[in-house]
Amino acid sequence: MTKGRVYDFARSDDAFMMGLEFLTAEKDAAVIRERQLRTVRLNAQKGRPHGRLPYGYRRVYDESTGALLRQEIDPEKAAIITRAVDEILQGVPVNRIITRLNREGVPTPMKPLSGMSRGWMNATLVQIIRSPTVAGLRKYQGEVIGEADWPAIIPVETWEKVNRVLADKARRTRYVEEDNHSHPKWLLSFVARCGFCGRFLARVLNVVPRKNGKPRNNYVCQHIGCRRVSIDVERTDAYVLEALLSWLSTPESLAVLAGPDDDWNDRVREAEEQATTLRDRLDEAAEQYAEGKISLAMLANVEQRLTPQIEQAAREAVPPVADTAVLDLINADDIRAAWELLDLLEKRRLLKMLLDIRIEKSQLTGGIFDYSRIKIAPRFVAPETYHWRRVA
Ligand SMILES: [Zn+2]
Structure with a gap:
């Protein structure tokens, strides 16, 4: 501490400020920095708290010596974390929590630095939850190196689960205002x-006009190096919707659902x-x-076997x-009616989460719409232990 301010040594500007203030006393700021880094490293290895106070915790200091006694849970802030984690594990999108x-x-x-705080953002919450700190784990240079000497806000098992859900890109949604x-x-x-090319398609109006002058409404690959795919919006939407609804009507689709007691962490790991x-x-x-030990035909053979x-x-x-x-969709008496009641954002979210949709180039000519171009696969498979039972 210098002049009542806590310095963060990982930040170069702080290290610089520190240097200026100590130059006269210590001659060499680098020496101080080195000493401080050593303490940080030592503390990390011992599992002692150091650096900026992590969200969800508070620090208790000895009243007479000012020495750090412990880092303990701040119940109010910790409750915000545990509730958010529960919600994410129940399938609530991060932006809805935000x-x-x-x-x-x-x-x-x-x-906030100014009065114009932007408030919570997806990244703020995700960063807090992804940090091993909240699971009572200590890290050094980004690696988890063991148990910390502060209590966990979230059990390690739950922390691993929520990290797996957050890492699933198809579950990410961007928050866009109406x-x-x-x-x-x-x-x-x-x-x-x-x-x-595997990139997302965008909707483009009239990329190539029709002969009859009617505008074309298409999903198009806009990647400059590719641009190989363009497909009619209306017919593709209708086809994909049929595929989703019929898949959701099969018993297998139930297997993608985690029951409250389903311990899927080990299975997924x-x-x-x-x-x-x-x-x-x-x-x-x-x-x-590459080393000439096997032939190209052998490599192709290995690849063909391993890829699936x-x-x-x-x-x-x-x-x-x-x-x-x-679950509500699967349980609905009229699944189509239930789907129609959802708003567009929710429909998009569910489609992205549940299905892998890829559009290939048409093999047909003469303006016939080729439905076989639309390749749809569920993003999930039923675990081996899954046996279908009708839900009562
Ligand atoms: Zn492409």
Whole structure:
């Protein structure tokens, strides 16, 4: 502490300020920095708190010596974290939680620099939850190195689960206000992907006009190096919707749902490890080919065998859905009517989360709409332990 201010040594400007203030006394600011870094490292290894106070905690100091006694849970802030984690595990999108926090006027973790605070943002909350700190784990240089000497706000098992859900990109949704011009208006723009380059398709009006002068309304791959896919909006939307509703009507779709007691963490971890092992094996084969140890035909053979296995493992590694919106759809008497009641953002969210939609180039000519171009696969597979039972 210098002049009542706590310095953060990881920040270079603070290190610089520190240097200026101590230059006369210590001659060499670098010496101080080195000494401080050593303490930080030592504290990290011992699991002692250091650096900025993490959200959800408070620090208790000895009244006479001012020495740090412990870092303990701040119940009010910790409750915000635990509630958000529960909600995410129940399938609530992060931006909906953010909207709630801002509406309730919950103070943000950092004091706003000006009166014009932007409030909570997705990244703020995600950063807090992803940090090993809240699971009572200590890290050093980004790696978890063991248990910390402060209590966990979230049990490690739950923390791993919520991290897996947050890592699933298809569950991410951007918050766009109603009146924003980029508010989505189309079902599949930035949901369906190009079958060639894998990038999202965007909706474009009249990219190539029709011969009869009617405007074309298409989803298009806009990537400059590709631009190989363009497909009619209306017919694609209708086809994808039929695919979703019929899949949701099958018993298998129930398997994507996590029950409240479903301990999927180990299952998903095993699938992740399996996918990594298979990918490594493929890399190894590619290396052997590069070194001239195996032929191209052998490499192609290995790739052909491993690719479907890798895809299968990757699907098994997608955390199951615990989303009441999906459960409500599956349970609805009239699934189509229930779907129609959802707003566009929610429809897009569910489609993106549940299905992998890829559009290929048409093999047909003469203006016939080729439905076989639309490749749809559920993003989930039923775990091996799953046995279908009718829900009562
Ligand atoms: Zn493309």
